[in-house]
Amino acid sequence: MARKKRFWSVVCIVFFVACSFGAALAGSEFSNDGNGRKGKYLYRKNCRTCHDGSSAAEISPNTKTQAQWQRTFNTYERLECAEEWQKMDQGDLTDIFTYLYDHAYDSPQPATCG
């Protein structure tokens, strides 16, 4: 019984540490404090050129929620275009993230008319 209890304690600690590490990674790697205006330019130059539906799936800022953009940026190594990401400066990536996050599907950016 005591061994079983210890086992579950260890499982809980490992789980807690893993979650904390994941949360810290998500929170620290990318935040929306970059230059969104520059990020828009960089996104259009580096991402949109393929992701306009011609050679890759069409994407725009509101393709994903803020949480989804956060996950995408934190795990970009899994993407087919990971090599392109690695060529980019961390500051540029933060700028792109800021633009996408601030205009995400669930961002408070109001709709417009016309």
Added chain:
Amino acid sequence: MSAMKMNRRRFLGVSGGALAAATLGSGLGQLRAAEDSEDLSKFESQGNKVSIASNCAMCVNKCGIIAEVIDGRLHKINPNPEHVKSRGMLCAKGNAGAALPYSPDRLKRPLLRTGKRGEGKWKEISWEEAYRHAAEKLAELKKKYTNRSSVAFASTEGLQEEFFYYLVSGFGSLNTVRHPTLCLSTNIQGWSSVYGVYPDADLRHAEFVVMIGSDRAQSLITPDSVDFQRYKPKGQILVYLDPRFTETAAKADKWFAVKPRTDMAFTLAMTHVILQEELYDKAFVAENVHGFEQFREHIFSNEYTPEWAETKCDIPAEEIRWTARQFARHAPRSVIYPGRRSSFYAHEVYFRQTCAMLTAICGCWDVKGAVVPKSSVSLSSHTPLFPFFYDVEERVDKEAVGIVKKVVPSVVDCPLVGTGLPEDSCAFLSERDGSWITFREAVLHDEPYPVRGFFVFKQNPVQSVPNTSKTLKMMEKMDFICVIEQQMSDTAWYADLVLPHSTYLESWDPCHALSGIWPVVVARQPVIQPLFKTKTMFEISRGILKEMLTIPELWEDTDPEGLEDFKKTVMEEILDQPIQAYMEHQLSKYPGAYEQILEKGVFALSDQPQYGTTRKKGFRFKTKTGKIELFNERFQAKGLDPMPSYCEALRPRKEGEYRFLVGRTAWHTHSSTQNIPHLWEIMKENAIWINTEEARKLGIRNGDSCRVSSKAGQQTLKAYVTEKIRRDAVYYVNGWGRLSPGMSLVYKKGASEAEILEDTMDSISGSAAMHETYVTLEKA
């Protein structure tokens, strides 16, 4: 589609309000001809006649048109029966558009001011000189203020507007200001705060409709204005609230002359009844709604009962109760009509929220006959790469902290403090739209930096932004003003450089996806050759940007790579190509669509209404929680009241004051159509509506000249003494009292609305509040 087809004679029966008035009140040969196409053939010449499909631009609707051109001259404009959005309808404005290209008041060549501003002294210059002048002025302003946002750009909707934004982005200013905060931004934000989107209403299939202040029989929106009059299902009940007896009131089953600014009491009380009697859609609420329990508690604890509401809005409690029960009974085919222009009051976003929430609790959402999120036809977009500039500061209406305090009403029964309304800056501003009222105030106070250049496309802020004297003061501060227009508008009259734009009948306009329950794509092609040396915004942006590229100082604060990208992707690949190539790319997903646009003027993937996207399992709404929000998490995070609370109406400051109301007629669009001869024939000047009893007290008789005064200004116009308005309100329509002698038919005729409107606002959306002005009236 076939069910919607209607011949022109049938249509003219439908849109009777507008066109009957047009033909009754005038000797309009052309409109009469439009009324009976069979008789028309007798008058036609035997020349070379062609019919060309395009889309109207006399208002925002972009209805389908077929232009009849004989020997190169536009003879008349017919409705397009295949246009699924406009239902084969063309209103008085659309018909009268045929006269627009031939108006003697058209601007024909670029004009450079030679006298003082507003003196009317101009010299004609070539387009090359005009482009050079504009580019040099932009360079001067950039050098002087080292901030690209020192130049502001104002525009309004239209198919060429996206090319105005090529000029904006090529220069790099963030100070853009558009029409929504003079129109529907409170509506957009109120509904979006609940659903994440601003929806339409399916009036073609609704069984029970509540319209609040949306005069759809006069203020025409397609397909709604056609559907609720012509295609409504048998037995549809319309309840209409308006302080005036309008054309829509005449068509309603019940009209309530609601006390202005108290509509929210009515909707809150309806909600109270539905919650108390448990008439709401429990399954829909359980599955889709966030914050229901808090909302119910909020409604009950504030005791928003029908009896309470009656004391506020002058609508009997039993009528409110009846409306609520009927609304729930017919759900989900019940509609609280979202409408369009909603810039009525301060605190208005909360009122619009109540409409959206009432819709939600009864599940009147995204099904036939309900309120439905807009669908759209997806177009292929271009990816122009505009440079990233370093010398750019944030928009003034966002950065000028404390500016809201300068413009919100100083005398209100519910001061801002305590209602959760923002006081320093607007809570939610659209990046492109900005807020006209706060923008102007920031410019007037040079907060947080000077704005000294002003480019205007198609907008007429002198006539459209409340408090004209402030707008003129703002323009006085400018080092340079350039206006792109078709006629010498009041704003153009005070400009330094005026560039003549082609009419919609002379130009290629790019494709535009009109979203809605019946989504379509429209575009325009010339139906006649340009009559004068006018150009489109596509050509004007190309011309100015080319000149800018010859001035090195304009590109010093960008990276060389960015500049090269701009030259290639914007200039070479888009602006130096024919606009038809741009349009073909937009439609490239749909083989044959471009040809169809040329042949029929419209393209749609389906002629059937689109419902149900958000009803699919697992759908995530564009709200913070992903659900329909009755408790708004974003508002809460911003320190705003997360649920709508009633706010007492602004009261008259003294005896004898009347609340001033604004509205529309079916034969004019804002201030843009009054100088078109056929429409001018219908209405040559405006008149102020005043209740018969009040007029008697003031000694005013029908047709008397009256002086109307507010804190903002004073105007003189004729009186229209009528029973069709409440005693505590007066009204006149926008578009008269023009300052520009270039608008020869309406110059100094009637009264301007903007001259007397005070510049109060809703500080959540930044929208002007156009029904918050009190005026006095006396015989002139």
